[in-house]
Amino acid sequence: MDAIRTENLTKKYNLGWGRGRLLALDRLNLRVREGEVYGLLGPNGSGKSTALKLILNLVWPTSGAAWIFDVPCDKVVSRLHVGFLPENPYFYRYLTGGETLEFYGRLCGMRGALLRRRVAELLEMVGLTAARDRRLSGYSKGMLQRIGLAQALVHDPRLLLLDEPTAGVDPIGSREIRDLILRLKAMGKTVILSSHLLAQVQDVCDRIGILNLGRLVLEGDVSQLLKDQQRLSITVQDLPEGARGAVESAVAAAGGTVVSVEHPETTLEDLFLKALRKDEGGARP
């Protein structure tokens, strides 16, 4: 069974008063298998959020259709096992973090001790236990993002739709979110996330689809897409300076060509994380 299936899903937004219509999504055919992490990539305005909103029936397709676990998405019951994190989420400013999660839990039919336990668990999971009794009007952007993630998870859904889950979150936080997504995947959940931060998507997603101007221009397994079958890179440690020539000639002797010899770079993200990890005791918000 597919977690999500769309058939020629098309959305044209009315721009109103004779300004015509904007094609935001053009005949999207998507299949997200149960248990996989699917990344929806694309530049700004390419239709990622529109696709997610169509799947959740928040906006209505101009043509085409979508199904969640084989239930047509215009049925309320299709959203029974779905958690959604909107982009730049805002919540009720006058509620505290704890109250917010309790409210969303009630909407999903939870209550009593079970609900309270679940809320405490989620706050712990997203690292907001200390901010439990603070009102959301005083939350930072990253904290709102985390409460949004907790809100999406409140009823332990089988499918998660995350619209730019790491937007506005610091590098440690975004690594935590990445780990969380991997944990969810290990639990057998299906995750579909949108992003334009390619590096982050790379190590969580099983498959990605790239949207441009509303059209799906590329789709496939991440490992397949990123593997360069012709090349092989060898990383060597503690090689004496003089021995380099010997290695290169050995490669040449075996019939290969040395394309480049360099010191591997670490990513800026790694560097940042290492620097912060050294500065131990830095309390999380």
Added chain:
Amino acid sequence: MSGARQEWVGFSLRRVWAIAVNTLTESVRQKVYLVLILFALVLIASASFFSQFGFGDAGEQGALEQLKFVKDFCLGAISVFGMLIAIVGTAQLIPNELEQRTIYTILSKPVRRCEFLFGKYLGSALLVLVSLLVMSVMFGAALKFKGDNYLRVVRETVERAGENANLEEAARQTERIRAAVLDADLVKALLLAYVKLALLAAITLLVSTFSTSMVFNVAVALLIFFSGHLVGAAKERWAESGAARFLLALVPDLSVFNVADDVILGDAIPWGYVAKVMLYGAVYLAAVLAAAQFIFAEREL
């Protein structure tokens, strides 16, 4: 969670209630609301200080007039502040949800749009109810304070007169003052005031389902509120014209809910009338909410 597949999600009052409580909590924590209700309470409490304490020149009649003044003033304040709370508290509910996109997080859960809308309405109806109850308690306190004051004046007069006191007259005065304070018809006036405000909140909600401008919503709601008070008179005036009667029938006749004047003048309000007017309000309310749901269901977010 997985396993047995649920095929249907029914209308759930529990979800409606969760949304209503959330709406109410949001509203009462807003400064606008707190300022409004505090101002109303101060105004109502002050009613008993505006008027003089003694019987004054007009004697007992003056005291009864003063009590009438307190009732008139307080019921008026309750009506005006109730109206402000009903309109301001409701006009922003849907536009805020859309603008801040909190509605996305709600409707992406297994929540029906009608549950959302009715929950929002119930929340603002509860807000009006709570406000009205708080203001009524303050009104009752102001009235009792004033009445007790006059009862004391009666007692002191008797004590001062000593042997010559007209005990029968004093007993009659006490009785009349008590009756003026503990007027059961005040409850009817407050009840109908609530039904009127609940209807006004529903109309405001209906307006806000097709407009996102807070100013527009408040203006239209105020317009309907005031024309609703004039429509009764207009109906009498244009009783012959069919078209006019049809148009006027669309505007709720809010003047039927205003029994405060009669109560103050001491005219009895039969329960039959109260029931009839409440039924009118309930039918109108249902129609307005149905129209709001009809529009909201078709609206893209």
